Amino acid sequence: MKRMSWGILLLAVACGKSGGGGEKFGAPADQTQAGIIASCTTKLQAASTAEKLGGSFRVLNENKGLIEFYDIPSEDLKVELPRAKLRANQVYENLVENGFSASANLGNFPYVGGVTPQYRDSSMTSYFPYLTQIDAFDLPAGSRGAGIVIAVVDSGVHYNHPHLSPNIRTNSRDGHGPAANGRDEDGNGFSDDFAGWDFYNHDAYPVDDNGHGTHVAGLAAGTLSGVAPQAKILPVKVLGSRGNGDLGTITAGILYAIENGADVINLSLGGSGAAQIGSALDEMIGHIRLANDRNIVIVAAAGNGGTDGIGDCNDDQPIWPASIESDNMIAVASVDGSNQLTRYSNFGGRSVHVAAPGGDNTGLLSTVPGNCTTKCTNTHAIYDRMSGTSMASPVVSGLVAVVKGVNRSLAASEVRALIMENGTDVPEFDGFVRSRQVVNARKALEAAR
Template identity: 40%
Template structure:
């Protein structure tokens, strides 16, 4: 899902290489798609240094390094190579940063090419089997007038684009806006095209060209759009009425949340949401944001001395600033399920927004590790991580050392980390194939720690959702996560249409349901240890034959049952026996 930042793509005329979707010997296809490949796929390095080397790091990598955990001498360094770092810091421990998940590419423009290949009326007849496609060049004409930040364009700006340097006679401009699965258009048949980017997230702009030979091609460039608004002061009395939405917030009924609220509503708990950010000006999330009272907002100073300037609302590790605003919608949805006013599982818990994933939902190890330490130091006892993907079977355990140490630090400090089990893979026609995490480990879901509560997803009938990963040893519990037919509704990111809610499905949704339940449990029994919380969760909810051998608990998680068990649990109760798979480089993990 990860895609390159957009503004860097359009800073000059770009001729895209790497032909996708049509070979020179394929007589059935005629339209080739050229995708901009990332100009820099280097994720940097995670470096551990001695205190005596800090000044060397600061002197040589100022502006290209950030602290992951300064007290441990752990930093993320952007450098061209490991050798560059080793030459300057010969005693440092250096390892490549890793992407937590796998990149996926939207298929929207493949659909457009197929439509052209079928000679649909809206397309010119394209000549088949030419050796060379047309040259397609997209140039940004007003680059100097645009505001951008770390590869992201500020919202509500007009881009003036030109394709006149292409070897083409016919032009068609298409746009796939954030949230869309197919490109719309054509918006223009001229050589130049203006577009206002008025939505947050990931755009793809495509230029369809045909040259004098009649040969066609499509060039696609990505544009990422962001915004960093200040925290608004909203009056809860001004929130819209939700009577028409009551029937859509089915997740509360499925877990008996409203009955559990008579005992606990998550008072005194902090849920850190490590995700794509949070729409902290959403009317049902605004009052739930945990502000940093040790920081004076927007004064340009690090008032609390944690090496982060103006982290009043949390922190954005993607753009490295104190405005973790949601560009993608995923993090707002997750935060809403966990602790929104009215429809969150723990409506009186606080939300700590930490942005670690960009517009396509992937995070890297450096960002995730730094965010875990940051969340713990901000007082969060519950961390929600709804991201990740399969672990490369060739990855040695030592390569995961930074994130393993962070999980262990959390475990020693009584912090619960809730992770999503994963949504499997898709077959060739788009049907989900769930994975057994016992065989194919996921990262971070399969990290073997008692405080790692990995969650599978249930449908409305308490069956394992058709997409949900599972694992008799590696997946702890199961909670509602919705399906395509019956999604879970929650908060939406800021958008031009003023839409407040949207439906989604996935183990990403089951995880915050579980985080909310953990907040209810900790609120009613704040002294419960990590083993005791596990005991409560594993015993809560009705048995399900459908979950036998799929999760450790074999139950459908229930908030009311969990709260009652927590309230009645004696601190001296024995700890549950928890098993977890080992993270190894064993190639038998391949399926």
């Protein structure tokens, strides 16, 4: 419970309604704090608009001119900013369905690095059966995702975990910890973003206060548990400690990943109502298609069955982001250890592309946050089990890294097609999973060479 309080406390200071006219930092904590997102608006315009109309604003992406305004009616904004597209932001309480608070209130701490990577060996097969299930346990040297960046857009990443730390993508052009100076040396709009960015709290330390993002990162690219044990992880925190989040913050996180070197973007999050929300999602849809133009693959969880926990059909009830149609989008259902769809997994013969292990009653074993914040050693290597399409998604993100790692010339749509066509065929998936395949690393690798 302590973990939650600092997030809320910070937001109360940053996003409180009192003292309008200024710039705010950090995401809205609930729907009452949500604002209106405007495109094509400079920070200077935002400041003068907020001052004139008596509200406040936060910058979602300065270079792209994405601003969220608070306490200003949209009619007034429309008059003041005729060129901007305006959309109401939406806040969701539960965008991830599992995760747990870390064992201690970690606060912000710098990435340390300097850990000698410890890779898995044959003595560890029983810990990570999902890797054997998709033929990824013992991939040949040169086929482990080296040189590929997976953005984990989630609740943050415990980047000093000894089995994640060697794989964190760092930005040598902008400092961290003792080298942090409050300046944006590389001019990407984010000061001191050495190890990713925290869009939820607006700082350079995307520490995971939920646990979900760290688990996801470990499945994609942990040195022991990851499908791609030599790929890099770009931590992008967009969710709060309760798994809460909003469309504007998530969209800003996706854009950051696109602009800062991601080859794959993992989105183990989502909400219902894609059809109803409509234009509020336009910005996110636009950015997913922008990623496609740059050959960045998006991998998204198909969803965990909504409130009753029994899988729903995404063809009938679209969810976001998984149901967003784009050639680079891979929506992932979850199977158990016997390649059967798990009870909770959403499905869709048209809109869900592949299936991957996501854990059933026992869950997949992966990295979770511990209370070690400096140079963590193997004694701080904390693991736990979680289940969900949130876990199946990073298994596929890791596979995308493996595939792209051996053939960088593949277009995003080609990577998707290759993964869909080179798995384990499960005839019962007919009408439930578009490709009818559970992904398979060895087959996909052979096809990619």
